[in-house]
Amino acid sequence: MLRRTFIALATTTAMSSVAFADNHEMDIVDTAVAAGTFTTLVAAVEAAGLVDTLKSEGPFTVFAPTDEAFAALPEGTVEGLLADPEALAAILTYHVVPGAVMSTDLTDGMTATTVNGADITIGTEGGVTVNDANVVTADIEASNGVIHVIDAVILSPM
Template identity: 50%
Template sequence: MKLKALLVAGSLVLAALGLTLTNAQGTTQNQTIAQIVATNPNFSTLLSALKAAGLEETLSGPGPFTVFAPTNAAFAKIPKADLDKLLANKQELTKVLTYHVVAGRVPSSQVVNLKEAKTVEGRSITIEVKDGKVILNGNSTVTTVDIQARNGIIHVIDTVLMPK
């Protein structure tokens, strides 16, 4: 009897978690990429950069876009003086940010089969799968995949991609 009660309770917890995850995903699907970035505290540096470059409106547009979105921790890997300099140079900042965007909706199921992807900036990023992880340009790991937005998809990365 005790085992049956535990199984029922466990099932209810799993069902509740499933509903929460589904509802959270449904919430992001109604938002644009820019709105998701604006409401996620892990992307506050990315949001500041998008505003400084004047790209927030673009990522609110129809798309579709695939964005490899660096977290605050990814930006923190850049020395502060270099990051400040980048944020103050709209042309260079735009280059770096558009290097994180691929035209179209590219889910993780497709990303893992690619060797490279051409970015909106014009250059390609390299893609490889090592030990089950997706690595971009040999140094940036995709940590979260397939965050669905109304106008595209976000894959979270742990290192800012710099065009060469």
């Protein structure tokens, strides 16, 4: 689910920065809930049974699609995934990399193995991307890792 996404969008970045200010004492799930722009992601994490995992010690790096990213998927995609927890978990874990990876750790063309076992590719030319998704807000620290906000859902190659 993570394959080229990371380009800054000024409006989203400005709004997300305010929503995430000083949240590094909360875990990844609580930080996403507090932001208010990840209701679909949080519902999907709950439906896939991944809440306890993402609230655990970690650390994790989560490439978090916004509600707008989920809304951009073809009609029926989200509903179909919510009805198939195994497929949903595979896609969600494709957005998670073990360890805390900050934007300063990224290099153009690097790959990272996600929690679901598939690799994502990072781009840094003209903005940061993970596969085909743009990173619109980077380095949101949580108590158990880091969140990078992306503008698309990265669908797993599996």
